[in-house]
Amino acid sequence: MKNIFKIFIRDLKSIVKNWVALIIIVGLMILPSLYAWFNIRASWDPYGNTGGIKVAIVNKDRGGNLQDKFISVGDELVNKLKDNTNLGWEFVSEEEGNTGVERGIYYATIIIPEDFTEETLSIMNRPIKRPILIYKVNEKSNAIAPKITDKGITTIKSQVDTNIIETVDGLIFKVLNEMGVSIEGSKDKILKLMNGIIELNNKVPEIENIINEIYKGSSKAEDLISKAKENLPLLQDTLTSSDNLLVDTKNSLEKSKEALGEVAPVIKSDLELINTELSNLEELINAVININIDKNSIINGLDNISVKVANINDKINGIIKALEPLSKFNDNLKEIVNELNLASSKLNSAIDVINQVNDAINNSKPIDKSKLKEIKELIAANREIILSILNNYDSKYIPAINNAINKLTEISDNSIKLLDEAKTAIPDIDSLLDTLDNALKLGKDDIEKLNNEMPNIKASLGELSSKLSSINKEEDIDKLLSLLKNDWEAVSKFLGSPVEIKEQVLFPIPNYGSAMSPFYSTLALWVGALILVSLLTTDPHGFKEKIDFKSYEKYFGKLLTFGFIGICQCIILTLGDIYLLKCYILNKWLFVGISLLSSIIFIIIVYTLVSIFGNVGKAISVILLVIQVAGAGGTFPVEVMPSFFKKVNPLLPFTYAISAMRESVAGVVKANLTRDITMLLSYGIIFILIGLFLKGPINKISKKFIEKLNESGLIGH
Template structure:
């Protein structure tokens, strides 16, 4: 370590004892500062001087006058007037030929030409098939690389200004027409025009209110429809229940009509069969009674049992006929038309009479069975009575059957046929109800759609009503203007300052810029890039001006030095020059160019560390590779100019530059200086400093270890260059 320090002191003494060495070292220290300061001052705020860029403007607009409103408008003249008051660029108003030729010759950086149909195109933009209004923009890209971009920005501002002027002109023209009506109120034609306008306003208001009423009607209709839709399923279900009730009333079955048909068919057939069988059975009853009484003396008990059995058979027939009779009265009669009721009631009365005769027979048979064993003579008397009752019952049943068959049966058969045709229709009704119930299963979505429609129609009604109120106000104002000649009401509607309102309509939104990390100027923002490039160039010039090869032993009075001691000892003079370069550049940025950093000391510290790392890298390359190392340092410098992100955002550069940017020391040095100037966010300054110092590790590894194999070959290359007497 003592040998390293001794070599450092030796180099410093030799530099201080030579005037020429002091001058060279002074130049090495000052040149990076001059590079930085000149570039920062030159780019301090170039966009404030864009007024010196000359842009020609040629207005060939012929203006526009509508057939409806006899007011001539010339938007081009208003644009030219607005540009005369604009000092962002040096606007020169000239002819079209002069503007184009001046741009070609370089007299103007760009030219803007407004076409002859400019106003007409803008004022008829709403017509069907109209194209967007166009202006011609000529620019000279040969004269300067950046000027076309600046003038293009100016042209964009012109386009924006034209849009604002057009909106303002259109609004102001429309409102000035109203505010200037008082100048024409004394004219008879004007009075007539105002009267027509007032009538039209009232008509429009009436139509709007009618539309609002229609919308209200739809709203009410929809509101009424919503509960109908909500209860539709219930209604269908209720209909199904009603049909079911009808089926029950008709005696059950699939549906009401089918049930009635079945009842009629089964009842008529069953009743006729029952009456016929009953009539036939009474003959067998009469025969049985004869047999019973014939054997009465020998078989009293058996005869009594037989009489009981006959009585039971008669009772069964009575019950069956009573059941059929009740079914006819209770189930069929309520459903019959009025024309068949008389015949029906007559047939039922005959059936009632037959049932009464049979009941009398049954009662007498029961009594005969009880008393058959008491007295044979009495039994024989009873026999005659029973036979008479049997004959009467048979006669009554036959009369009921004839009355039913000849009178009621034909009418019931006709009614059954009619009901058969009705049954198909009722089936179709049931299917329709089922289909309706299925279609209304989505009643919730239908109800939601109706709710949305109700809200929409309600909003339409409110909007139409509000618009109608405005037209009513306009009509009232026009009426007052016609009657009194006073346009105060109209003025109150649009405001007293039509120009101010038109300007607000042209530019309703104002942009407020809120800087997050503010810098004093564009040049201050470019200071990190110019500082880093200056320090790299300063380190490269130092490696060119100061020898990196070790002093020869014996000529300096120093002991023999190892390659490591020579590397570290000779780096001392380089580090000192780099420290002075970094100090002067950083102090000059704070005190001379006044970039106004948020953290002045951190800016100076970043300058020191950047200079140290740059000097170490370049010194190591030159020590290891000789002149080839200087070429490598220049190559790295070229890559760092664009790849470090100092001027353009990395995202707009080719992908290759974005990939190599993290591996360039200038990238991290620029990041640290930007944080010191504009402000630190979450220790980003110290993160950048850490990555910057990390580049010293591979440089030291190359200089202390990996360069040893290159020492002998490097010495041979230097000897070969000296032998040329040229290098």
């Protein structure tokens, strides 16, 4: 032990007494920090400054008409992009856009063709065409910029899709809404007409009796005929008006049927999303139940679960609102609405239980694990309901939605058919009344002829009355109105953007530079270790008396020197990250501590390799650096890398050093931090054992090899 400290103290004295050596050592302490600081600062907020990335917009769209309304989707898109600062939009001519992207003035050019609006509105006509945006990108100009402009074109497409759906479907549902209002205004007339025909049929026996009485010389029919002819023009007008309204309604329903059909896949997508979120909630509540954590962590966990439960409940209520108008036409749809109402009720119960647990914790009462299990059971039961609906959705509920829409159309068709028959029968009724009126003036012979014709008239009127009586008149009309009079703006917006994303960020980091500080700091510490072994010797020199140091004394003695300088490098680096660059670091002392541990481990690894293998060890250290920069997941997620890097990632010291620093920067997950520190310590122990037991034997074996290599004059001593 004495000789180990003798080597270390001798090195410190040499540094202090030799001003050239002191300057070099101070430079070695500062140099790694500069490497990290410049890289962190350069990447401080690249995605917050994308407004400088120029993208040309060329609008050639000539617009189009929908329901006598002029629409230009291209102009609407340009107006929205003028308020969008995500990229540097430049609105130019086609020639300027093409030339600019070719010369690198613009990173990309987006051309809106002349027929963009016409193809957008083809959904109302046949054949349907998909509108096209022309996207030209210059990938030679920069490696990252095209990826950012790709995101820009995706954003534009999303905006266009939403605008198309809201505009076109909005007009369809608005027409239906206005039609529903019109029908509602004539509802009393339609019912009066239908009731009038049925009542007239009911009076046929009375009319027959009257004719018989007339035949016998009675005059009782005069008043009835007069009243009937008086009301006939009103019935004729009402019938014509109602017929036109129902024809218009049927045409509008046919146009909107395809748009209504889009509700089914949207609802299924929402149910699948709800199922996934419920599965995630089960994992969260299991974590709260099974892991012994402090009360604050339990409160935070339950608050997070409560927010997610409320969001899921909102989605379920949105689906209920979309299905309720159609459920009046189909029992299967009533069933799914009832199931969703049950699911919503269970979610409300889960929120109530969460509030009870939080209140108990806030009042310093012990945590009731049975309540936590009750929450879990409610969420599990809710998921079973959603899974049951999803399992039957394609086979049972999609046909139910289509059947409801078809039934609505069928009601309209039947009503039109019946009214057409009624309109056809009106002249016969009018002729009958005229005949009856004239019959009063006829002799008994003519009345006898009329009496003979009554069976045919009676049969025709009876058949029409029977068909009108077969439908539940007021109920069916009300069902038709309930769909047509929907909130057309709300339905249009629902189809345009059925799912609203509510982002919840865990462990937020305000800027990209702070997020990258763990990677660049780790990289700088390894580079610092490499610089040390490149400029400083790993063997003890400069002693006046000859000392026969043992191999382990040489190893640990010089390791103290390298470790001391490495610690100084780390302190300068971390303090600069915190106070010079002002990186966002949630736990500053932990950040410094993890950096010190990482620096010491890296020094041990690199020093051990060079101490044992000499210049070959330096090469190995450089190779490790290259592999770790690519494979440690410091920049891109390891999941997107080739299979080789996925396999080596768990074996690299960088992986755990970067992960541990991220815990200190954004927030600690104890399991992750414990794993990272354990792995770093394991690397240190392994390499110390390697140096302790292999330095002497390998140095003896490689002595002649190194001497021969030095004879070449190409390798430094």
